[in-house]
Structure formats: C-alpha cells, structure tokens
Amino acid sequence: MREETKVVTIGNKAIGGKNPILIQSMTNTKTEDVKATVAQILELEAAGCDIIRCAVPTKEAAEAFTEIKRQIHIPLVADIHFDYRLAIAAIEHGADKIRINPGNIGSVDRVKAVVDAAKERNIPIRVGVNSGSLENQFLEKYHGVTAEGIVESALDKVKIIEDLGYDNLVISIKSSDVTMCVKAHELIAKQSSYPLHVGITESGTVLSGNIKSAVGLGIILYQGIGNTIRVSLTGNPVEEVKSAKLILKTLGLRKGGVELVSCPTCGRTQIDLIGLAGQVENMIQDIDLDVKVAVMGCAVNGPGEAKEADIGIAGGRGEGLLIKKGQIIRKVPENQLLSALREELLNMQAEKTHK
Incomplete structure (x- = not known):
C-alpha cells in the first residue's frame, strides 16, 4: 500500500491525500472549435468525467480555453507538446493544469518560462513520460524500453522542475505494455510522494482497450497506487468515462451508480437476454442509486x-x-419487463430523495 501522497488542487478539484480517485478523459474535437469542444465536454461531465484534457497544438487552441472554461464545470487541462509558448498561452487563458514533458519542451530556459507562468498562478504541472518517447540515454542505459528507464526519466524531469523552485506537480508514466506499466508504477510509488495519473496508453479499441485497461488499472489501483485515472480508448471518450467508473466501482473505490449483473445465456433462455441486458445497461445510466x-x-x-x-x-x-432481494414481486409480460424495472428503480430513487 502506497503512503499518502501530496495534495494537489486542480481547479475546483483536489487529488492526492485522502481525496477520492478522479476520472479524466480527453476531447477528440479540434480545440479551436469551441462549440464542438464544449458540447463534448458537457457530454463527458454528464457521464461522470471529473477532469478534462484538451490538446493545444496551436495558438488559437490556447486562446479558445478562455471561452471553453466559461461554459464547462470541471477543471480544464492543456496538453502541450514541444512548444513552450503554447503552454504559457494556455495558462494565460485559464488552464487549470498543464501537461508537459520537459524533455521535449527544449532548453532549461524554456522550461523555466513555463514553470514561472505556472508558479505565478499556482497551476499544477503534470509531468508526463510515455514509453514511446523515452530518451536515448535511458534506452542505452537499460538496453531498451524498461519500467526502470521510464521511472528514471520521469524523476529526472521532476527534478528539473523542483530545481526551478516548483513542486506543484503530478506525475504520469504510461506504457501500452500492461506488465511494464504496472512495474513502473510500483517502482515510482516507492520513490515519489507526488500524485500519480494512471492509465494504459494507446490501449486500443473499445474491446481490447477496455480489457488491457481493466487488467492494468486493476492491479495498480488495488495496491493503493493512483490518484487520477484515464481509460484510453480508440473511440468515443464517453466510453472511457463509463469504463473508468466501472473499474473504480468494481474495486470498491467509488460508490454510487447502478451496478448491473447478468447471467450468460444457455439452452434454457427463452428471451432475447443479450438484447435485454443491453437495454437495461443503457436504461440505468441516468439512475442515481x-x-x-x-x-x-x-x-x-x-x-x-x-x-x-x-x-x-x-x-x-x-x-x-420482477424480483426484489430474491423474492418474486410479480409477473410481467415480456414486452413490459424493461419499463416495469425502470418504474421500480425510479420509485426507489424517489424514496431515496425524500428520505
């Protein structure tokens, strides 16, 4: 079990310490398109997203942050690669956190300019290192991409920022290799007290990505490691949030929301169970129980x-x-099963509200 981490505030949310694990996702719209980006973020908020990240590849994208922030309700994170000026612009336009890899920002002077801007507004910096962008010095030292190399690279970048007098930091170390990612998190948890953003990067499609993420995140989170998570999927980011909620709920790390259990089909099945289970899964999304x-x-x-x-x-x-706690309540025509279940759930929700 990892020792309690440093508390970091991101907009109106806090991570680390005894705070709950928060769910992140990332928009796949053009950030410059404020209307489309806001629409997607609001959809993600409704699904349960706690923190949202947007790519900032252009000056126009950084400037869009001002208007995007006015229309959303969760912290907004700027994802920066290479151009330190875009990090500064995003901070000036209201980013609640920035994600950088100091290794691809350039000289220490450029990193310092970003750190100074973040320090002025007390904006956290997420230091992100991926296995795919590991520097040659670590590839040579460890004879290829390894968990040890990823961790050393991340801590090396953290030290650069610490030496510049700033420690409002979050660390992210990701790999698409599940076992390597797990090992890297186990190693860094022993060497750093900064909050960790956890995810299996480039995990794949909704099917393969969910399996890899559930296995990897499950192992990491079960050890008490991780303060924010993202399930990276090639698909609608809303699916990322749904999956993250289910992973946390399955591990007992998040309460609330309806949990669905359903049996596999067999020769006794006399209804379209697969279709019915799918309908129920969709139907319960807005039930607050x-x-x-x-x-x-x-x-x-x-x-x-x-x-x-x-x-x-x-x-x-x-x-x-229709069954409650193993007891049969009543028989219902097959075509009314779904509506009868929803009616009961809404009644339970109303009772909860009036208590």
Missing part, C-alpha cells in the same frame, strides 16, 4: 441467482418475473 440490478435469462435461476441483487428481472416465454 447505489444498487445492484440483475438481469437473468430464465425463471429457473432467476430468483435464486438474483437474491444478492437489490432488484432484478428474469425472463420466461412471453413473460418474466
């Missing part, structure tokens, strides 16, 4: 296997059962 919902494929297993769920449905031929 900390409950477990079961979707079972037959009346044989339904009540028994769903007894640990707060509420559930079990399908039969032409009709199904």
Whole structure:
C-alpha cells in the first residue's frame, strides 16, 4: 500500500491525500472549435468525467480555453507538446493544469518560462513520460524500453522542475505494455510522494482497450497506487468515462451508480437476454442509486441467482418475473419487463430523495 501522497488542487478539484480517485478523459474535437469542444465536454461531465484534457497544438487552441472554461464545470487541462509558448498561452487563458514533458519542451530556459507562468498562478504541472518517447540515454542505459528507464526519466524531469523552485506537480508514466506499466508504477510509488495519473496508453479499441485497461488499472489501483485515472480508448471518450467508473466501482473505490449483473445465456433462455441486458445497461445510466440490478435469462435461476441483487428481472416465454432481494414481486409480460424495472428503480430513487 502506497503512503499518502501530496495534495494537489486542480481547479475546483483536489487529488492526492485522502481525496477520492478522479476520472479524466480527453476531447477528440479540434480545440479551436469551441462549440464542438464544449458540447463534448458537457457530454463527458454528464457521464461522470471529473477532469478534462484538451490538446493545444496551436495558438488559437490556447486562446479558445478562455471561452471553453466559461461554459464547462470541471477543471480544464492543456496538453502541450514541444512548444513552450503554447503552454504559457494556455495558462494565460485559464488552464487549470498543464501537461508537459520537459524533455521535449527544449532548453532549461524554456522550461523555466513555463514553470514561472505556472508558479505565478499556482497551476499544477503534470509531468508526463510515455514509453514511446523515452530518451536515448535511458534506452542505452537499460538496453531498451524498461519500467526502470521510464521511472528514471520521469524523476529526472521532476527534478528539473523542483530545481526551478516548483513542486506543484503530478506525475504520469504510461506504457501500452500492461506488465511494464504496472512495474513502473510500483517502482515510482516507492520513490515519489507526488500524485500519480494512471492509465494504459494507446490501449486500443473499445474491446481490447477496455480489457488491457481493466487488467492494468486493476492491479495498480488495488495496491493503493493512483490518484487520477484515464481509460484510453480508440473511440468515443464517453466510453472511457463509463469504463473508468466501472473499474473504480468494481474495486470498491467509488460508490454510487447502478451496478448491473447478468447471467450468460444457455439452452434454457427463452428471451432475447443479450438484447435485454443491453437495454437495461443503457436504461440505468441516468439512475442515481447505489444498487445492484440483475438481469437473468430464465425463471429457473432467476430468483435464486438474483437474491444478492437489490432488484432484478428474469425472463420466461412471453413473460418474466420482477424480483426484489430474491423474492418474486410479480409477473410481467415480456414486452413490459424493461419499463416495469425502470418504474421500480425510479420509485426507489424517489424514496431515496425524500428520505
């Protein structure tokens, strides 16, 4: 278990210390397009995103931060590569945090200019090092890309900023190799007390990326390592947030939201269980309850296997059962199962609100 980390404030959020693990994502719009970027951020907010990062490849993108910030409600992070002037511009236009790799910013004077701008406004700097951008000195020292090299590179960059008199820092070390990423986080957790942003970078599509991220993040977070997370997926960033919430909930690191359990199909299944489970998964997204919902494929297993769920449905031929805590409440026509379940959940939500 990692010792408690330094507390860092990002906009209206705090990470590290005893603060909860927060979910990050990144927009895939052109940041210069304020309308499209804001629309995507608001969608991500609704899905449960706590901190959002936007690419800043141009001066216009940095300038767009002023208007974007006016229209959103979560901290806005500027993602900078190479041009130190864009980091300064993003800070001047309201970035709540900047993400840089001091190694690709250039000379110490340029890094100092960025640090001075951040220091003036007390804006945190996220020092990010990816396995794909490891410097030659570490590749030679460790004979290729290794966890040890990634960690040494990151701590080397941290020291550059510390030597400039600033320690309002977050560290990010990422690799697309799950085992390497896990090892790197285990190593750096023993050598640094700065908050860590955790993710498996370039993890892949929604299918492969979710599996790699769940395995990697699961191992890292279970050890008490990590203060913010991102599930990097090649897809709609809303899917990243959904996955991150589920990973945290599965590990017991975040409460709230409906948890869905459903049985695999078998020869007894007499309804479209796959379709029904998918419909339920979509239907529960806006339900504000900390409950477990079961979707079972037959009346044989339904009540028994769903007894640990707060509420559930079990399908039969032409009709199904509505179940609470393993007890059958009533029979419902098959085409009304989904609406009956939603009605019960909304009633439970209303009861919770009035308590």
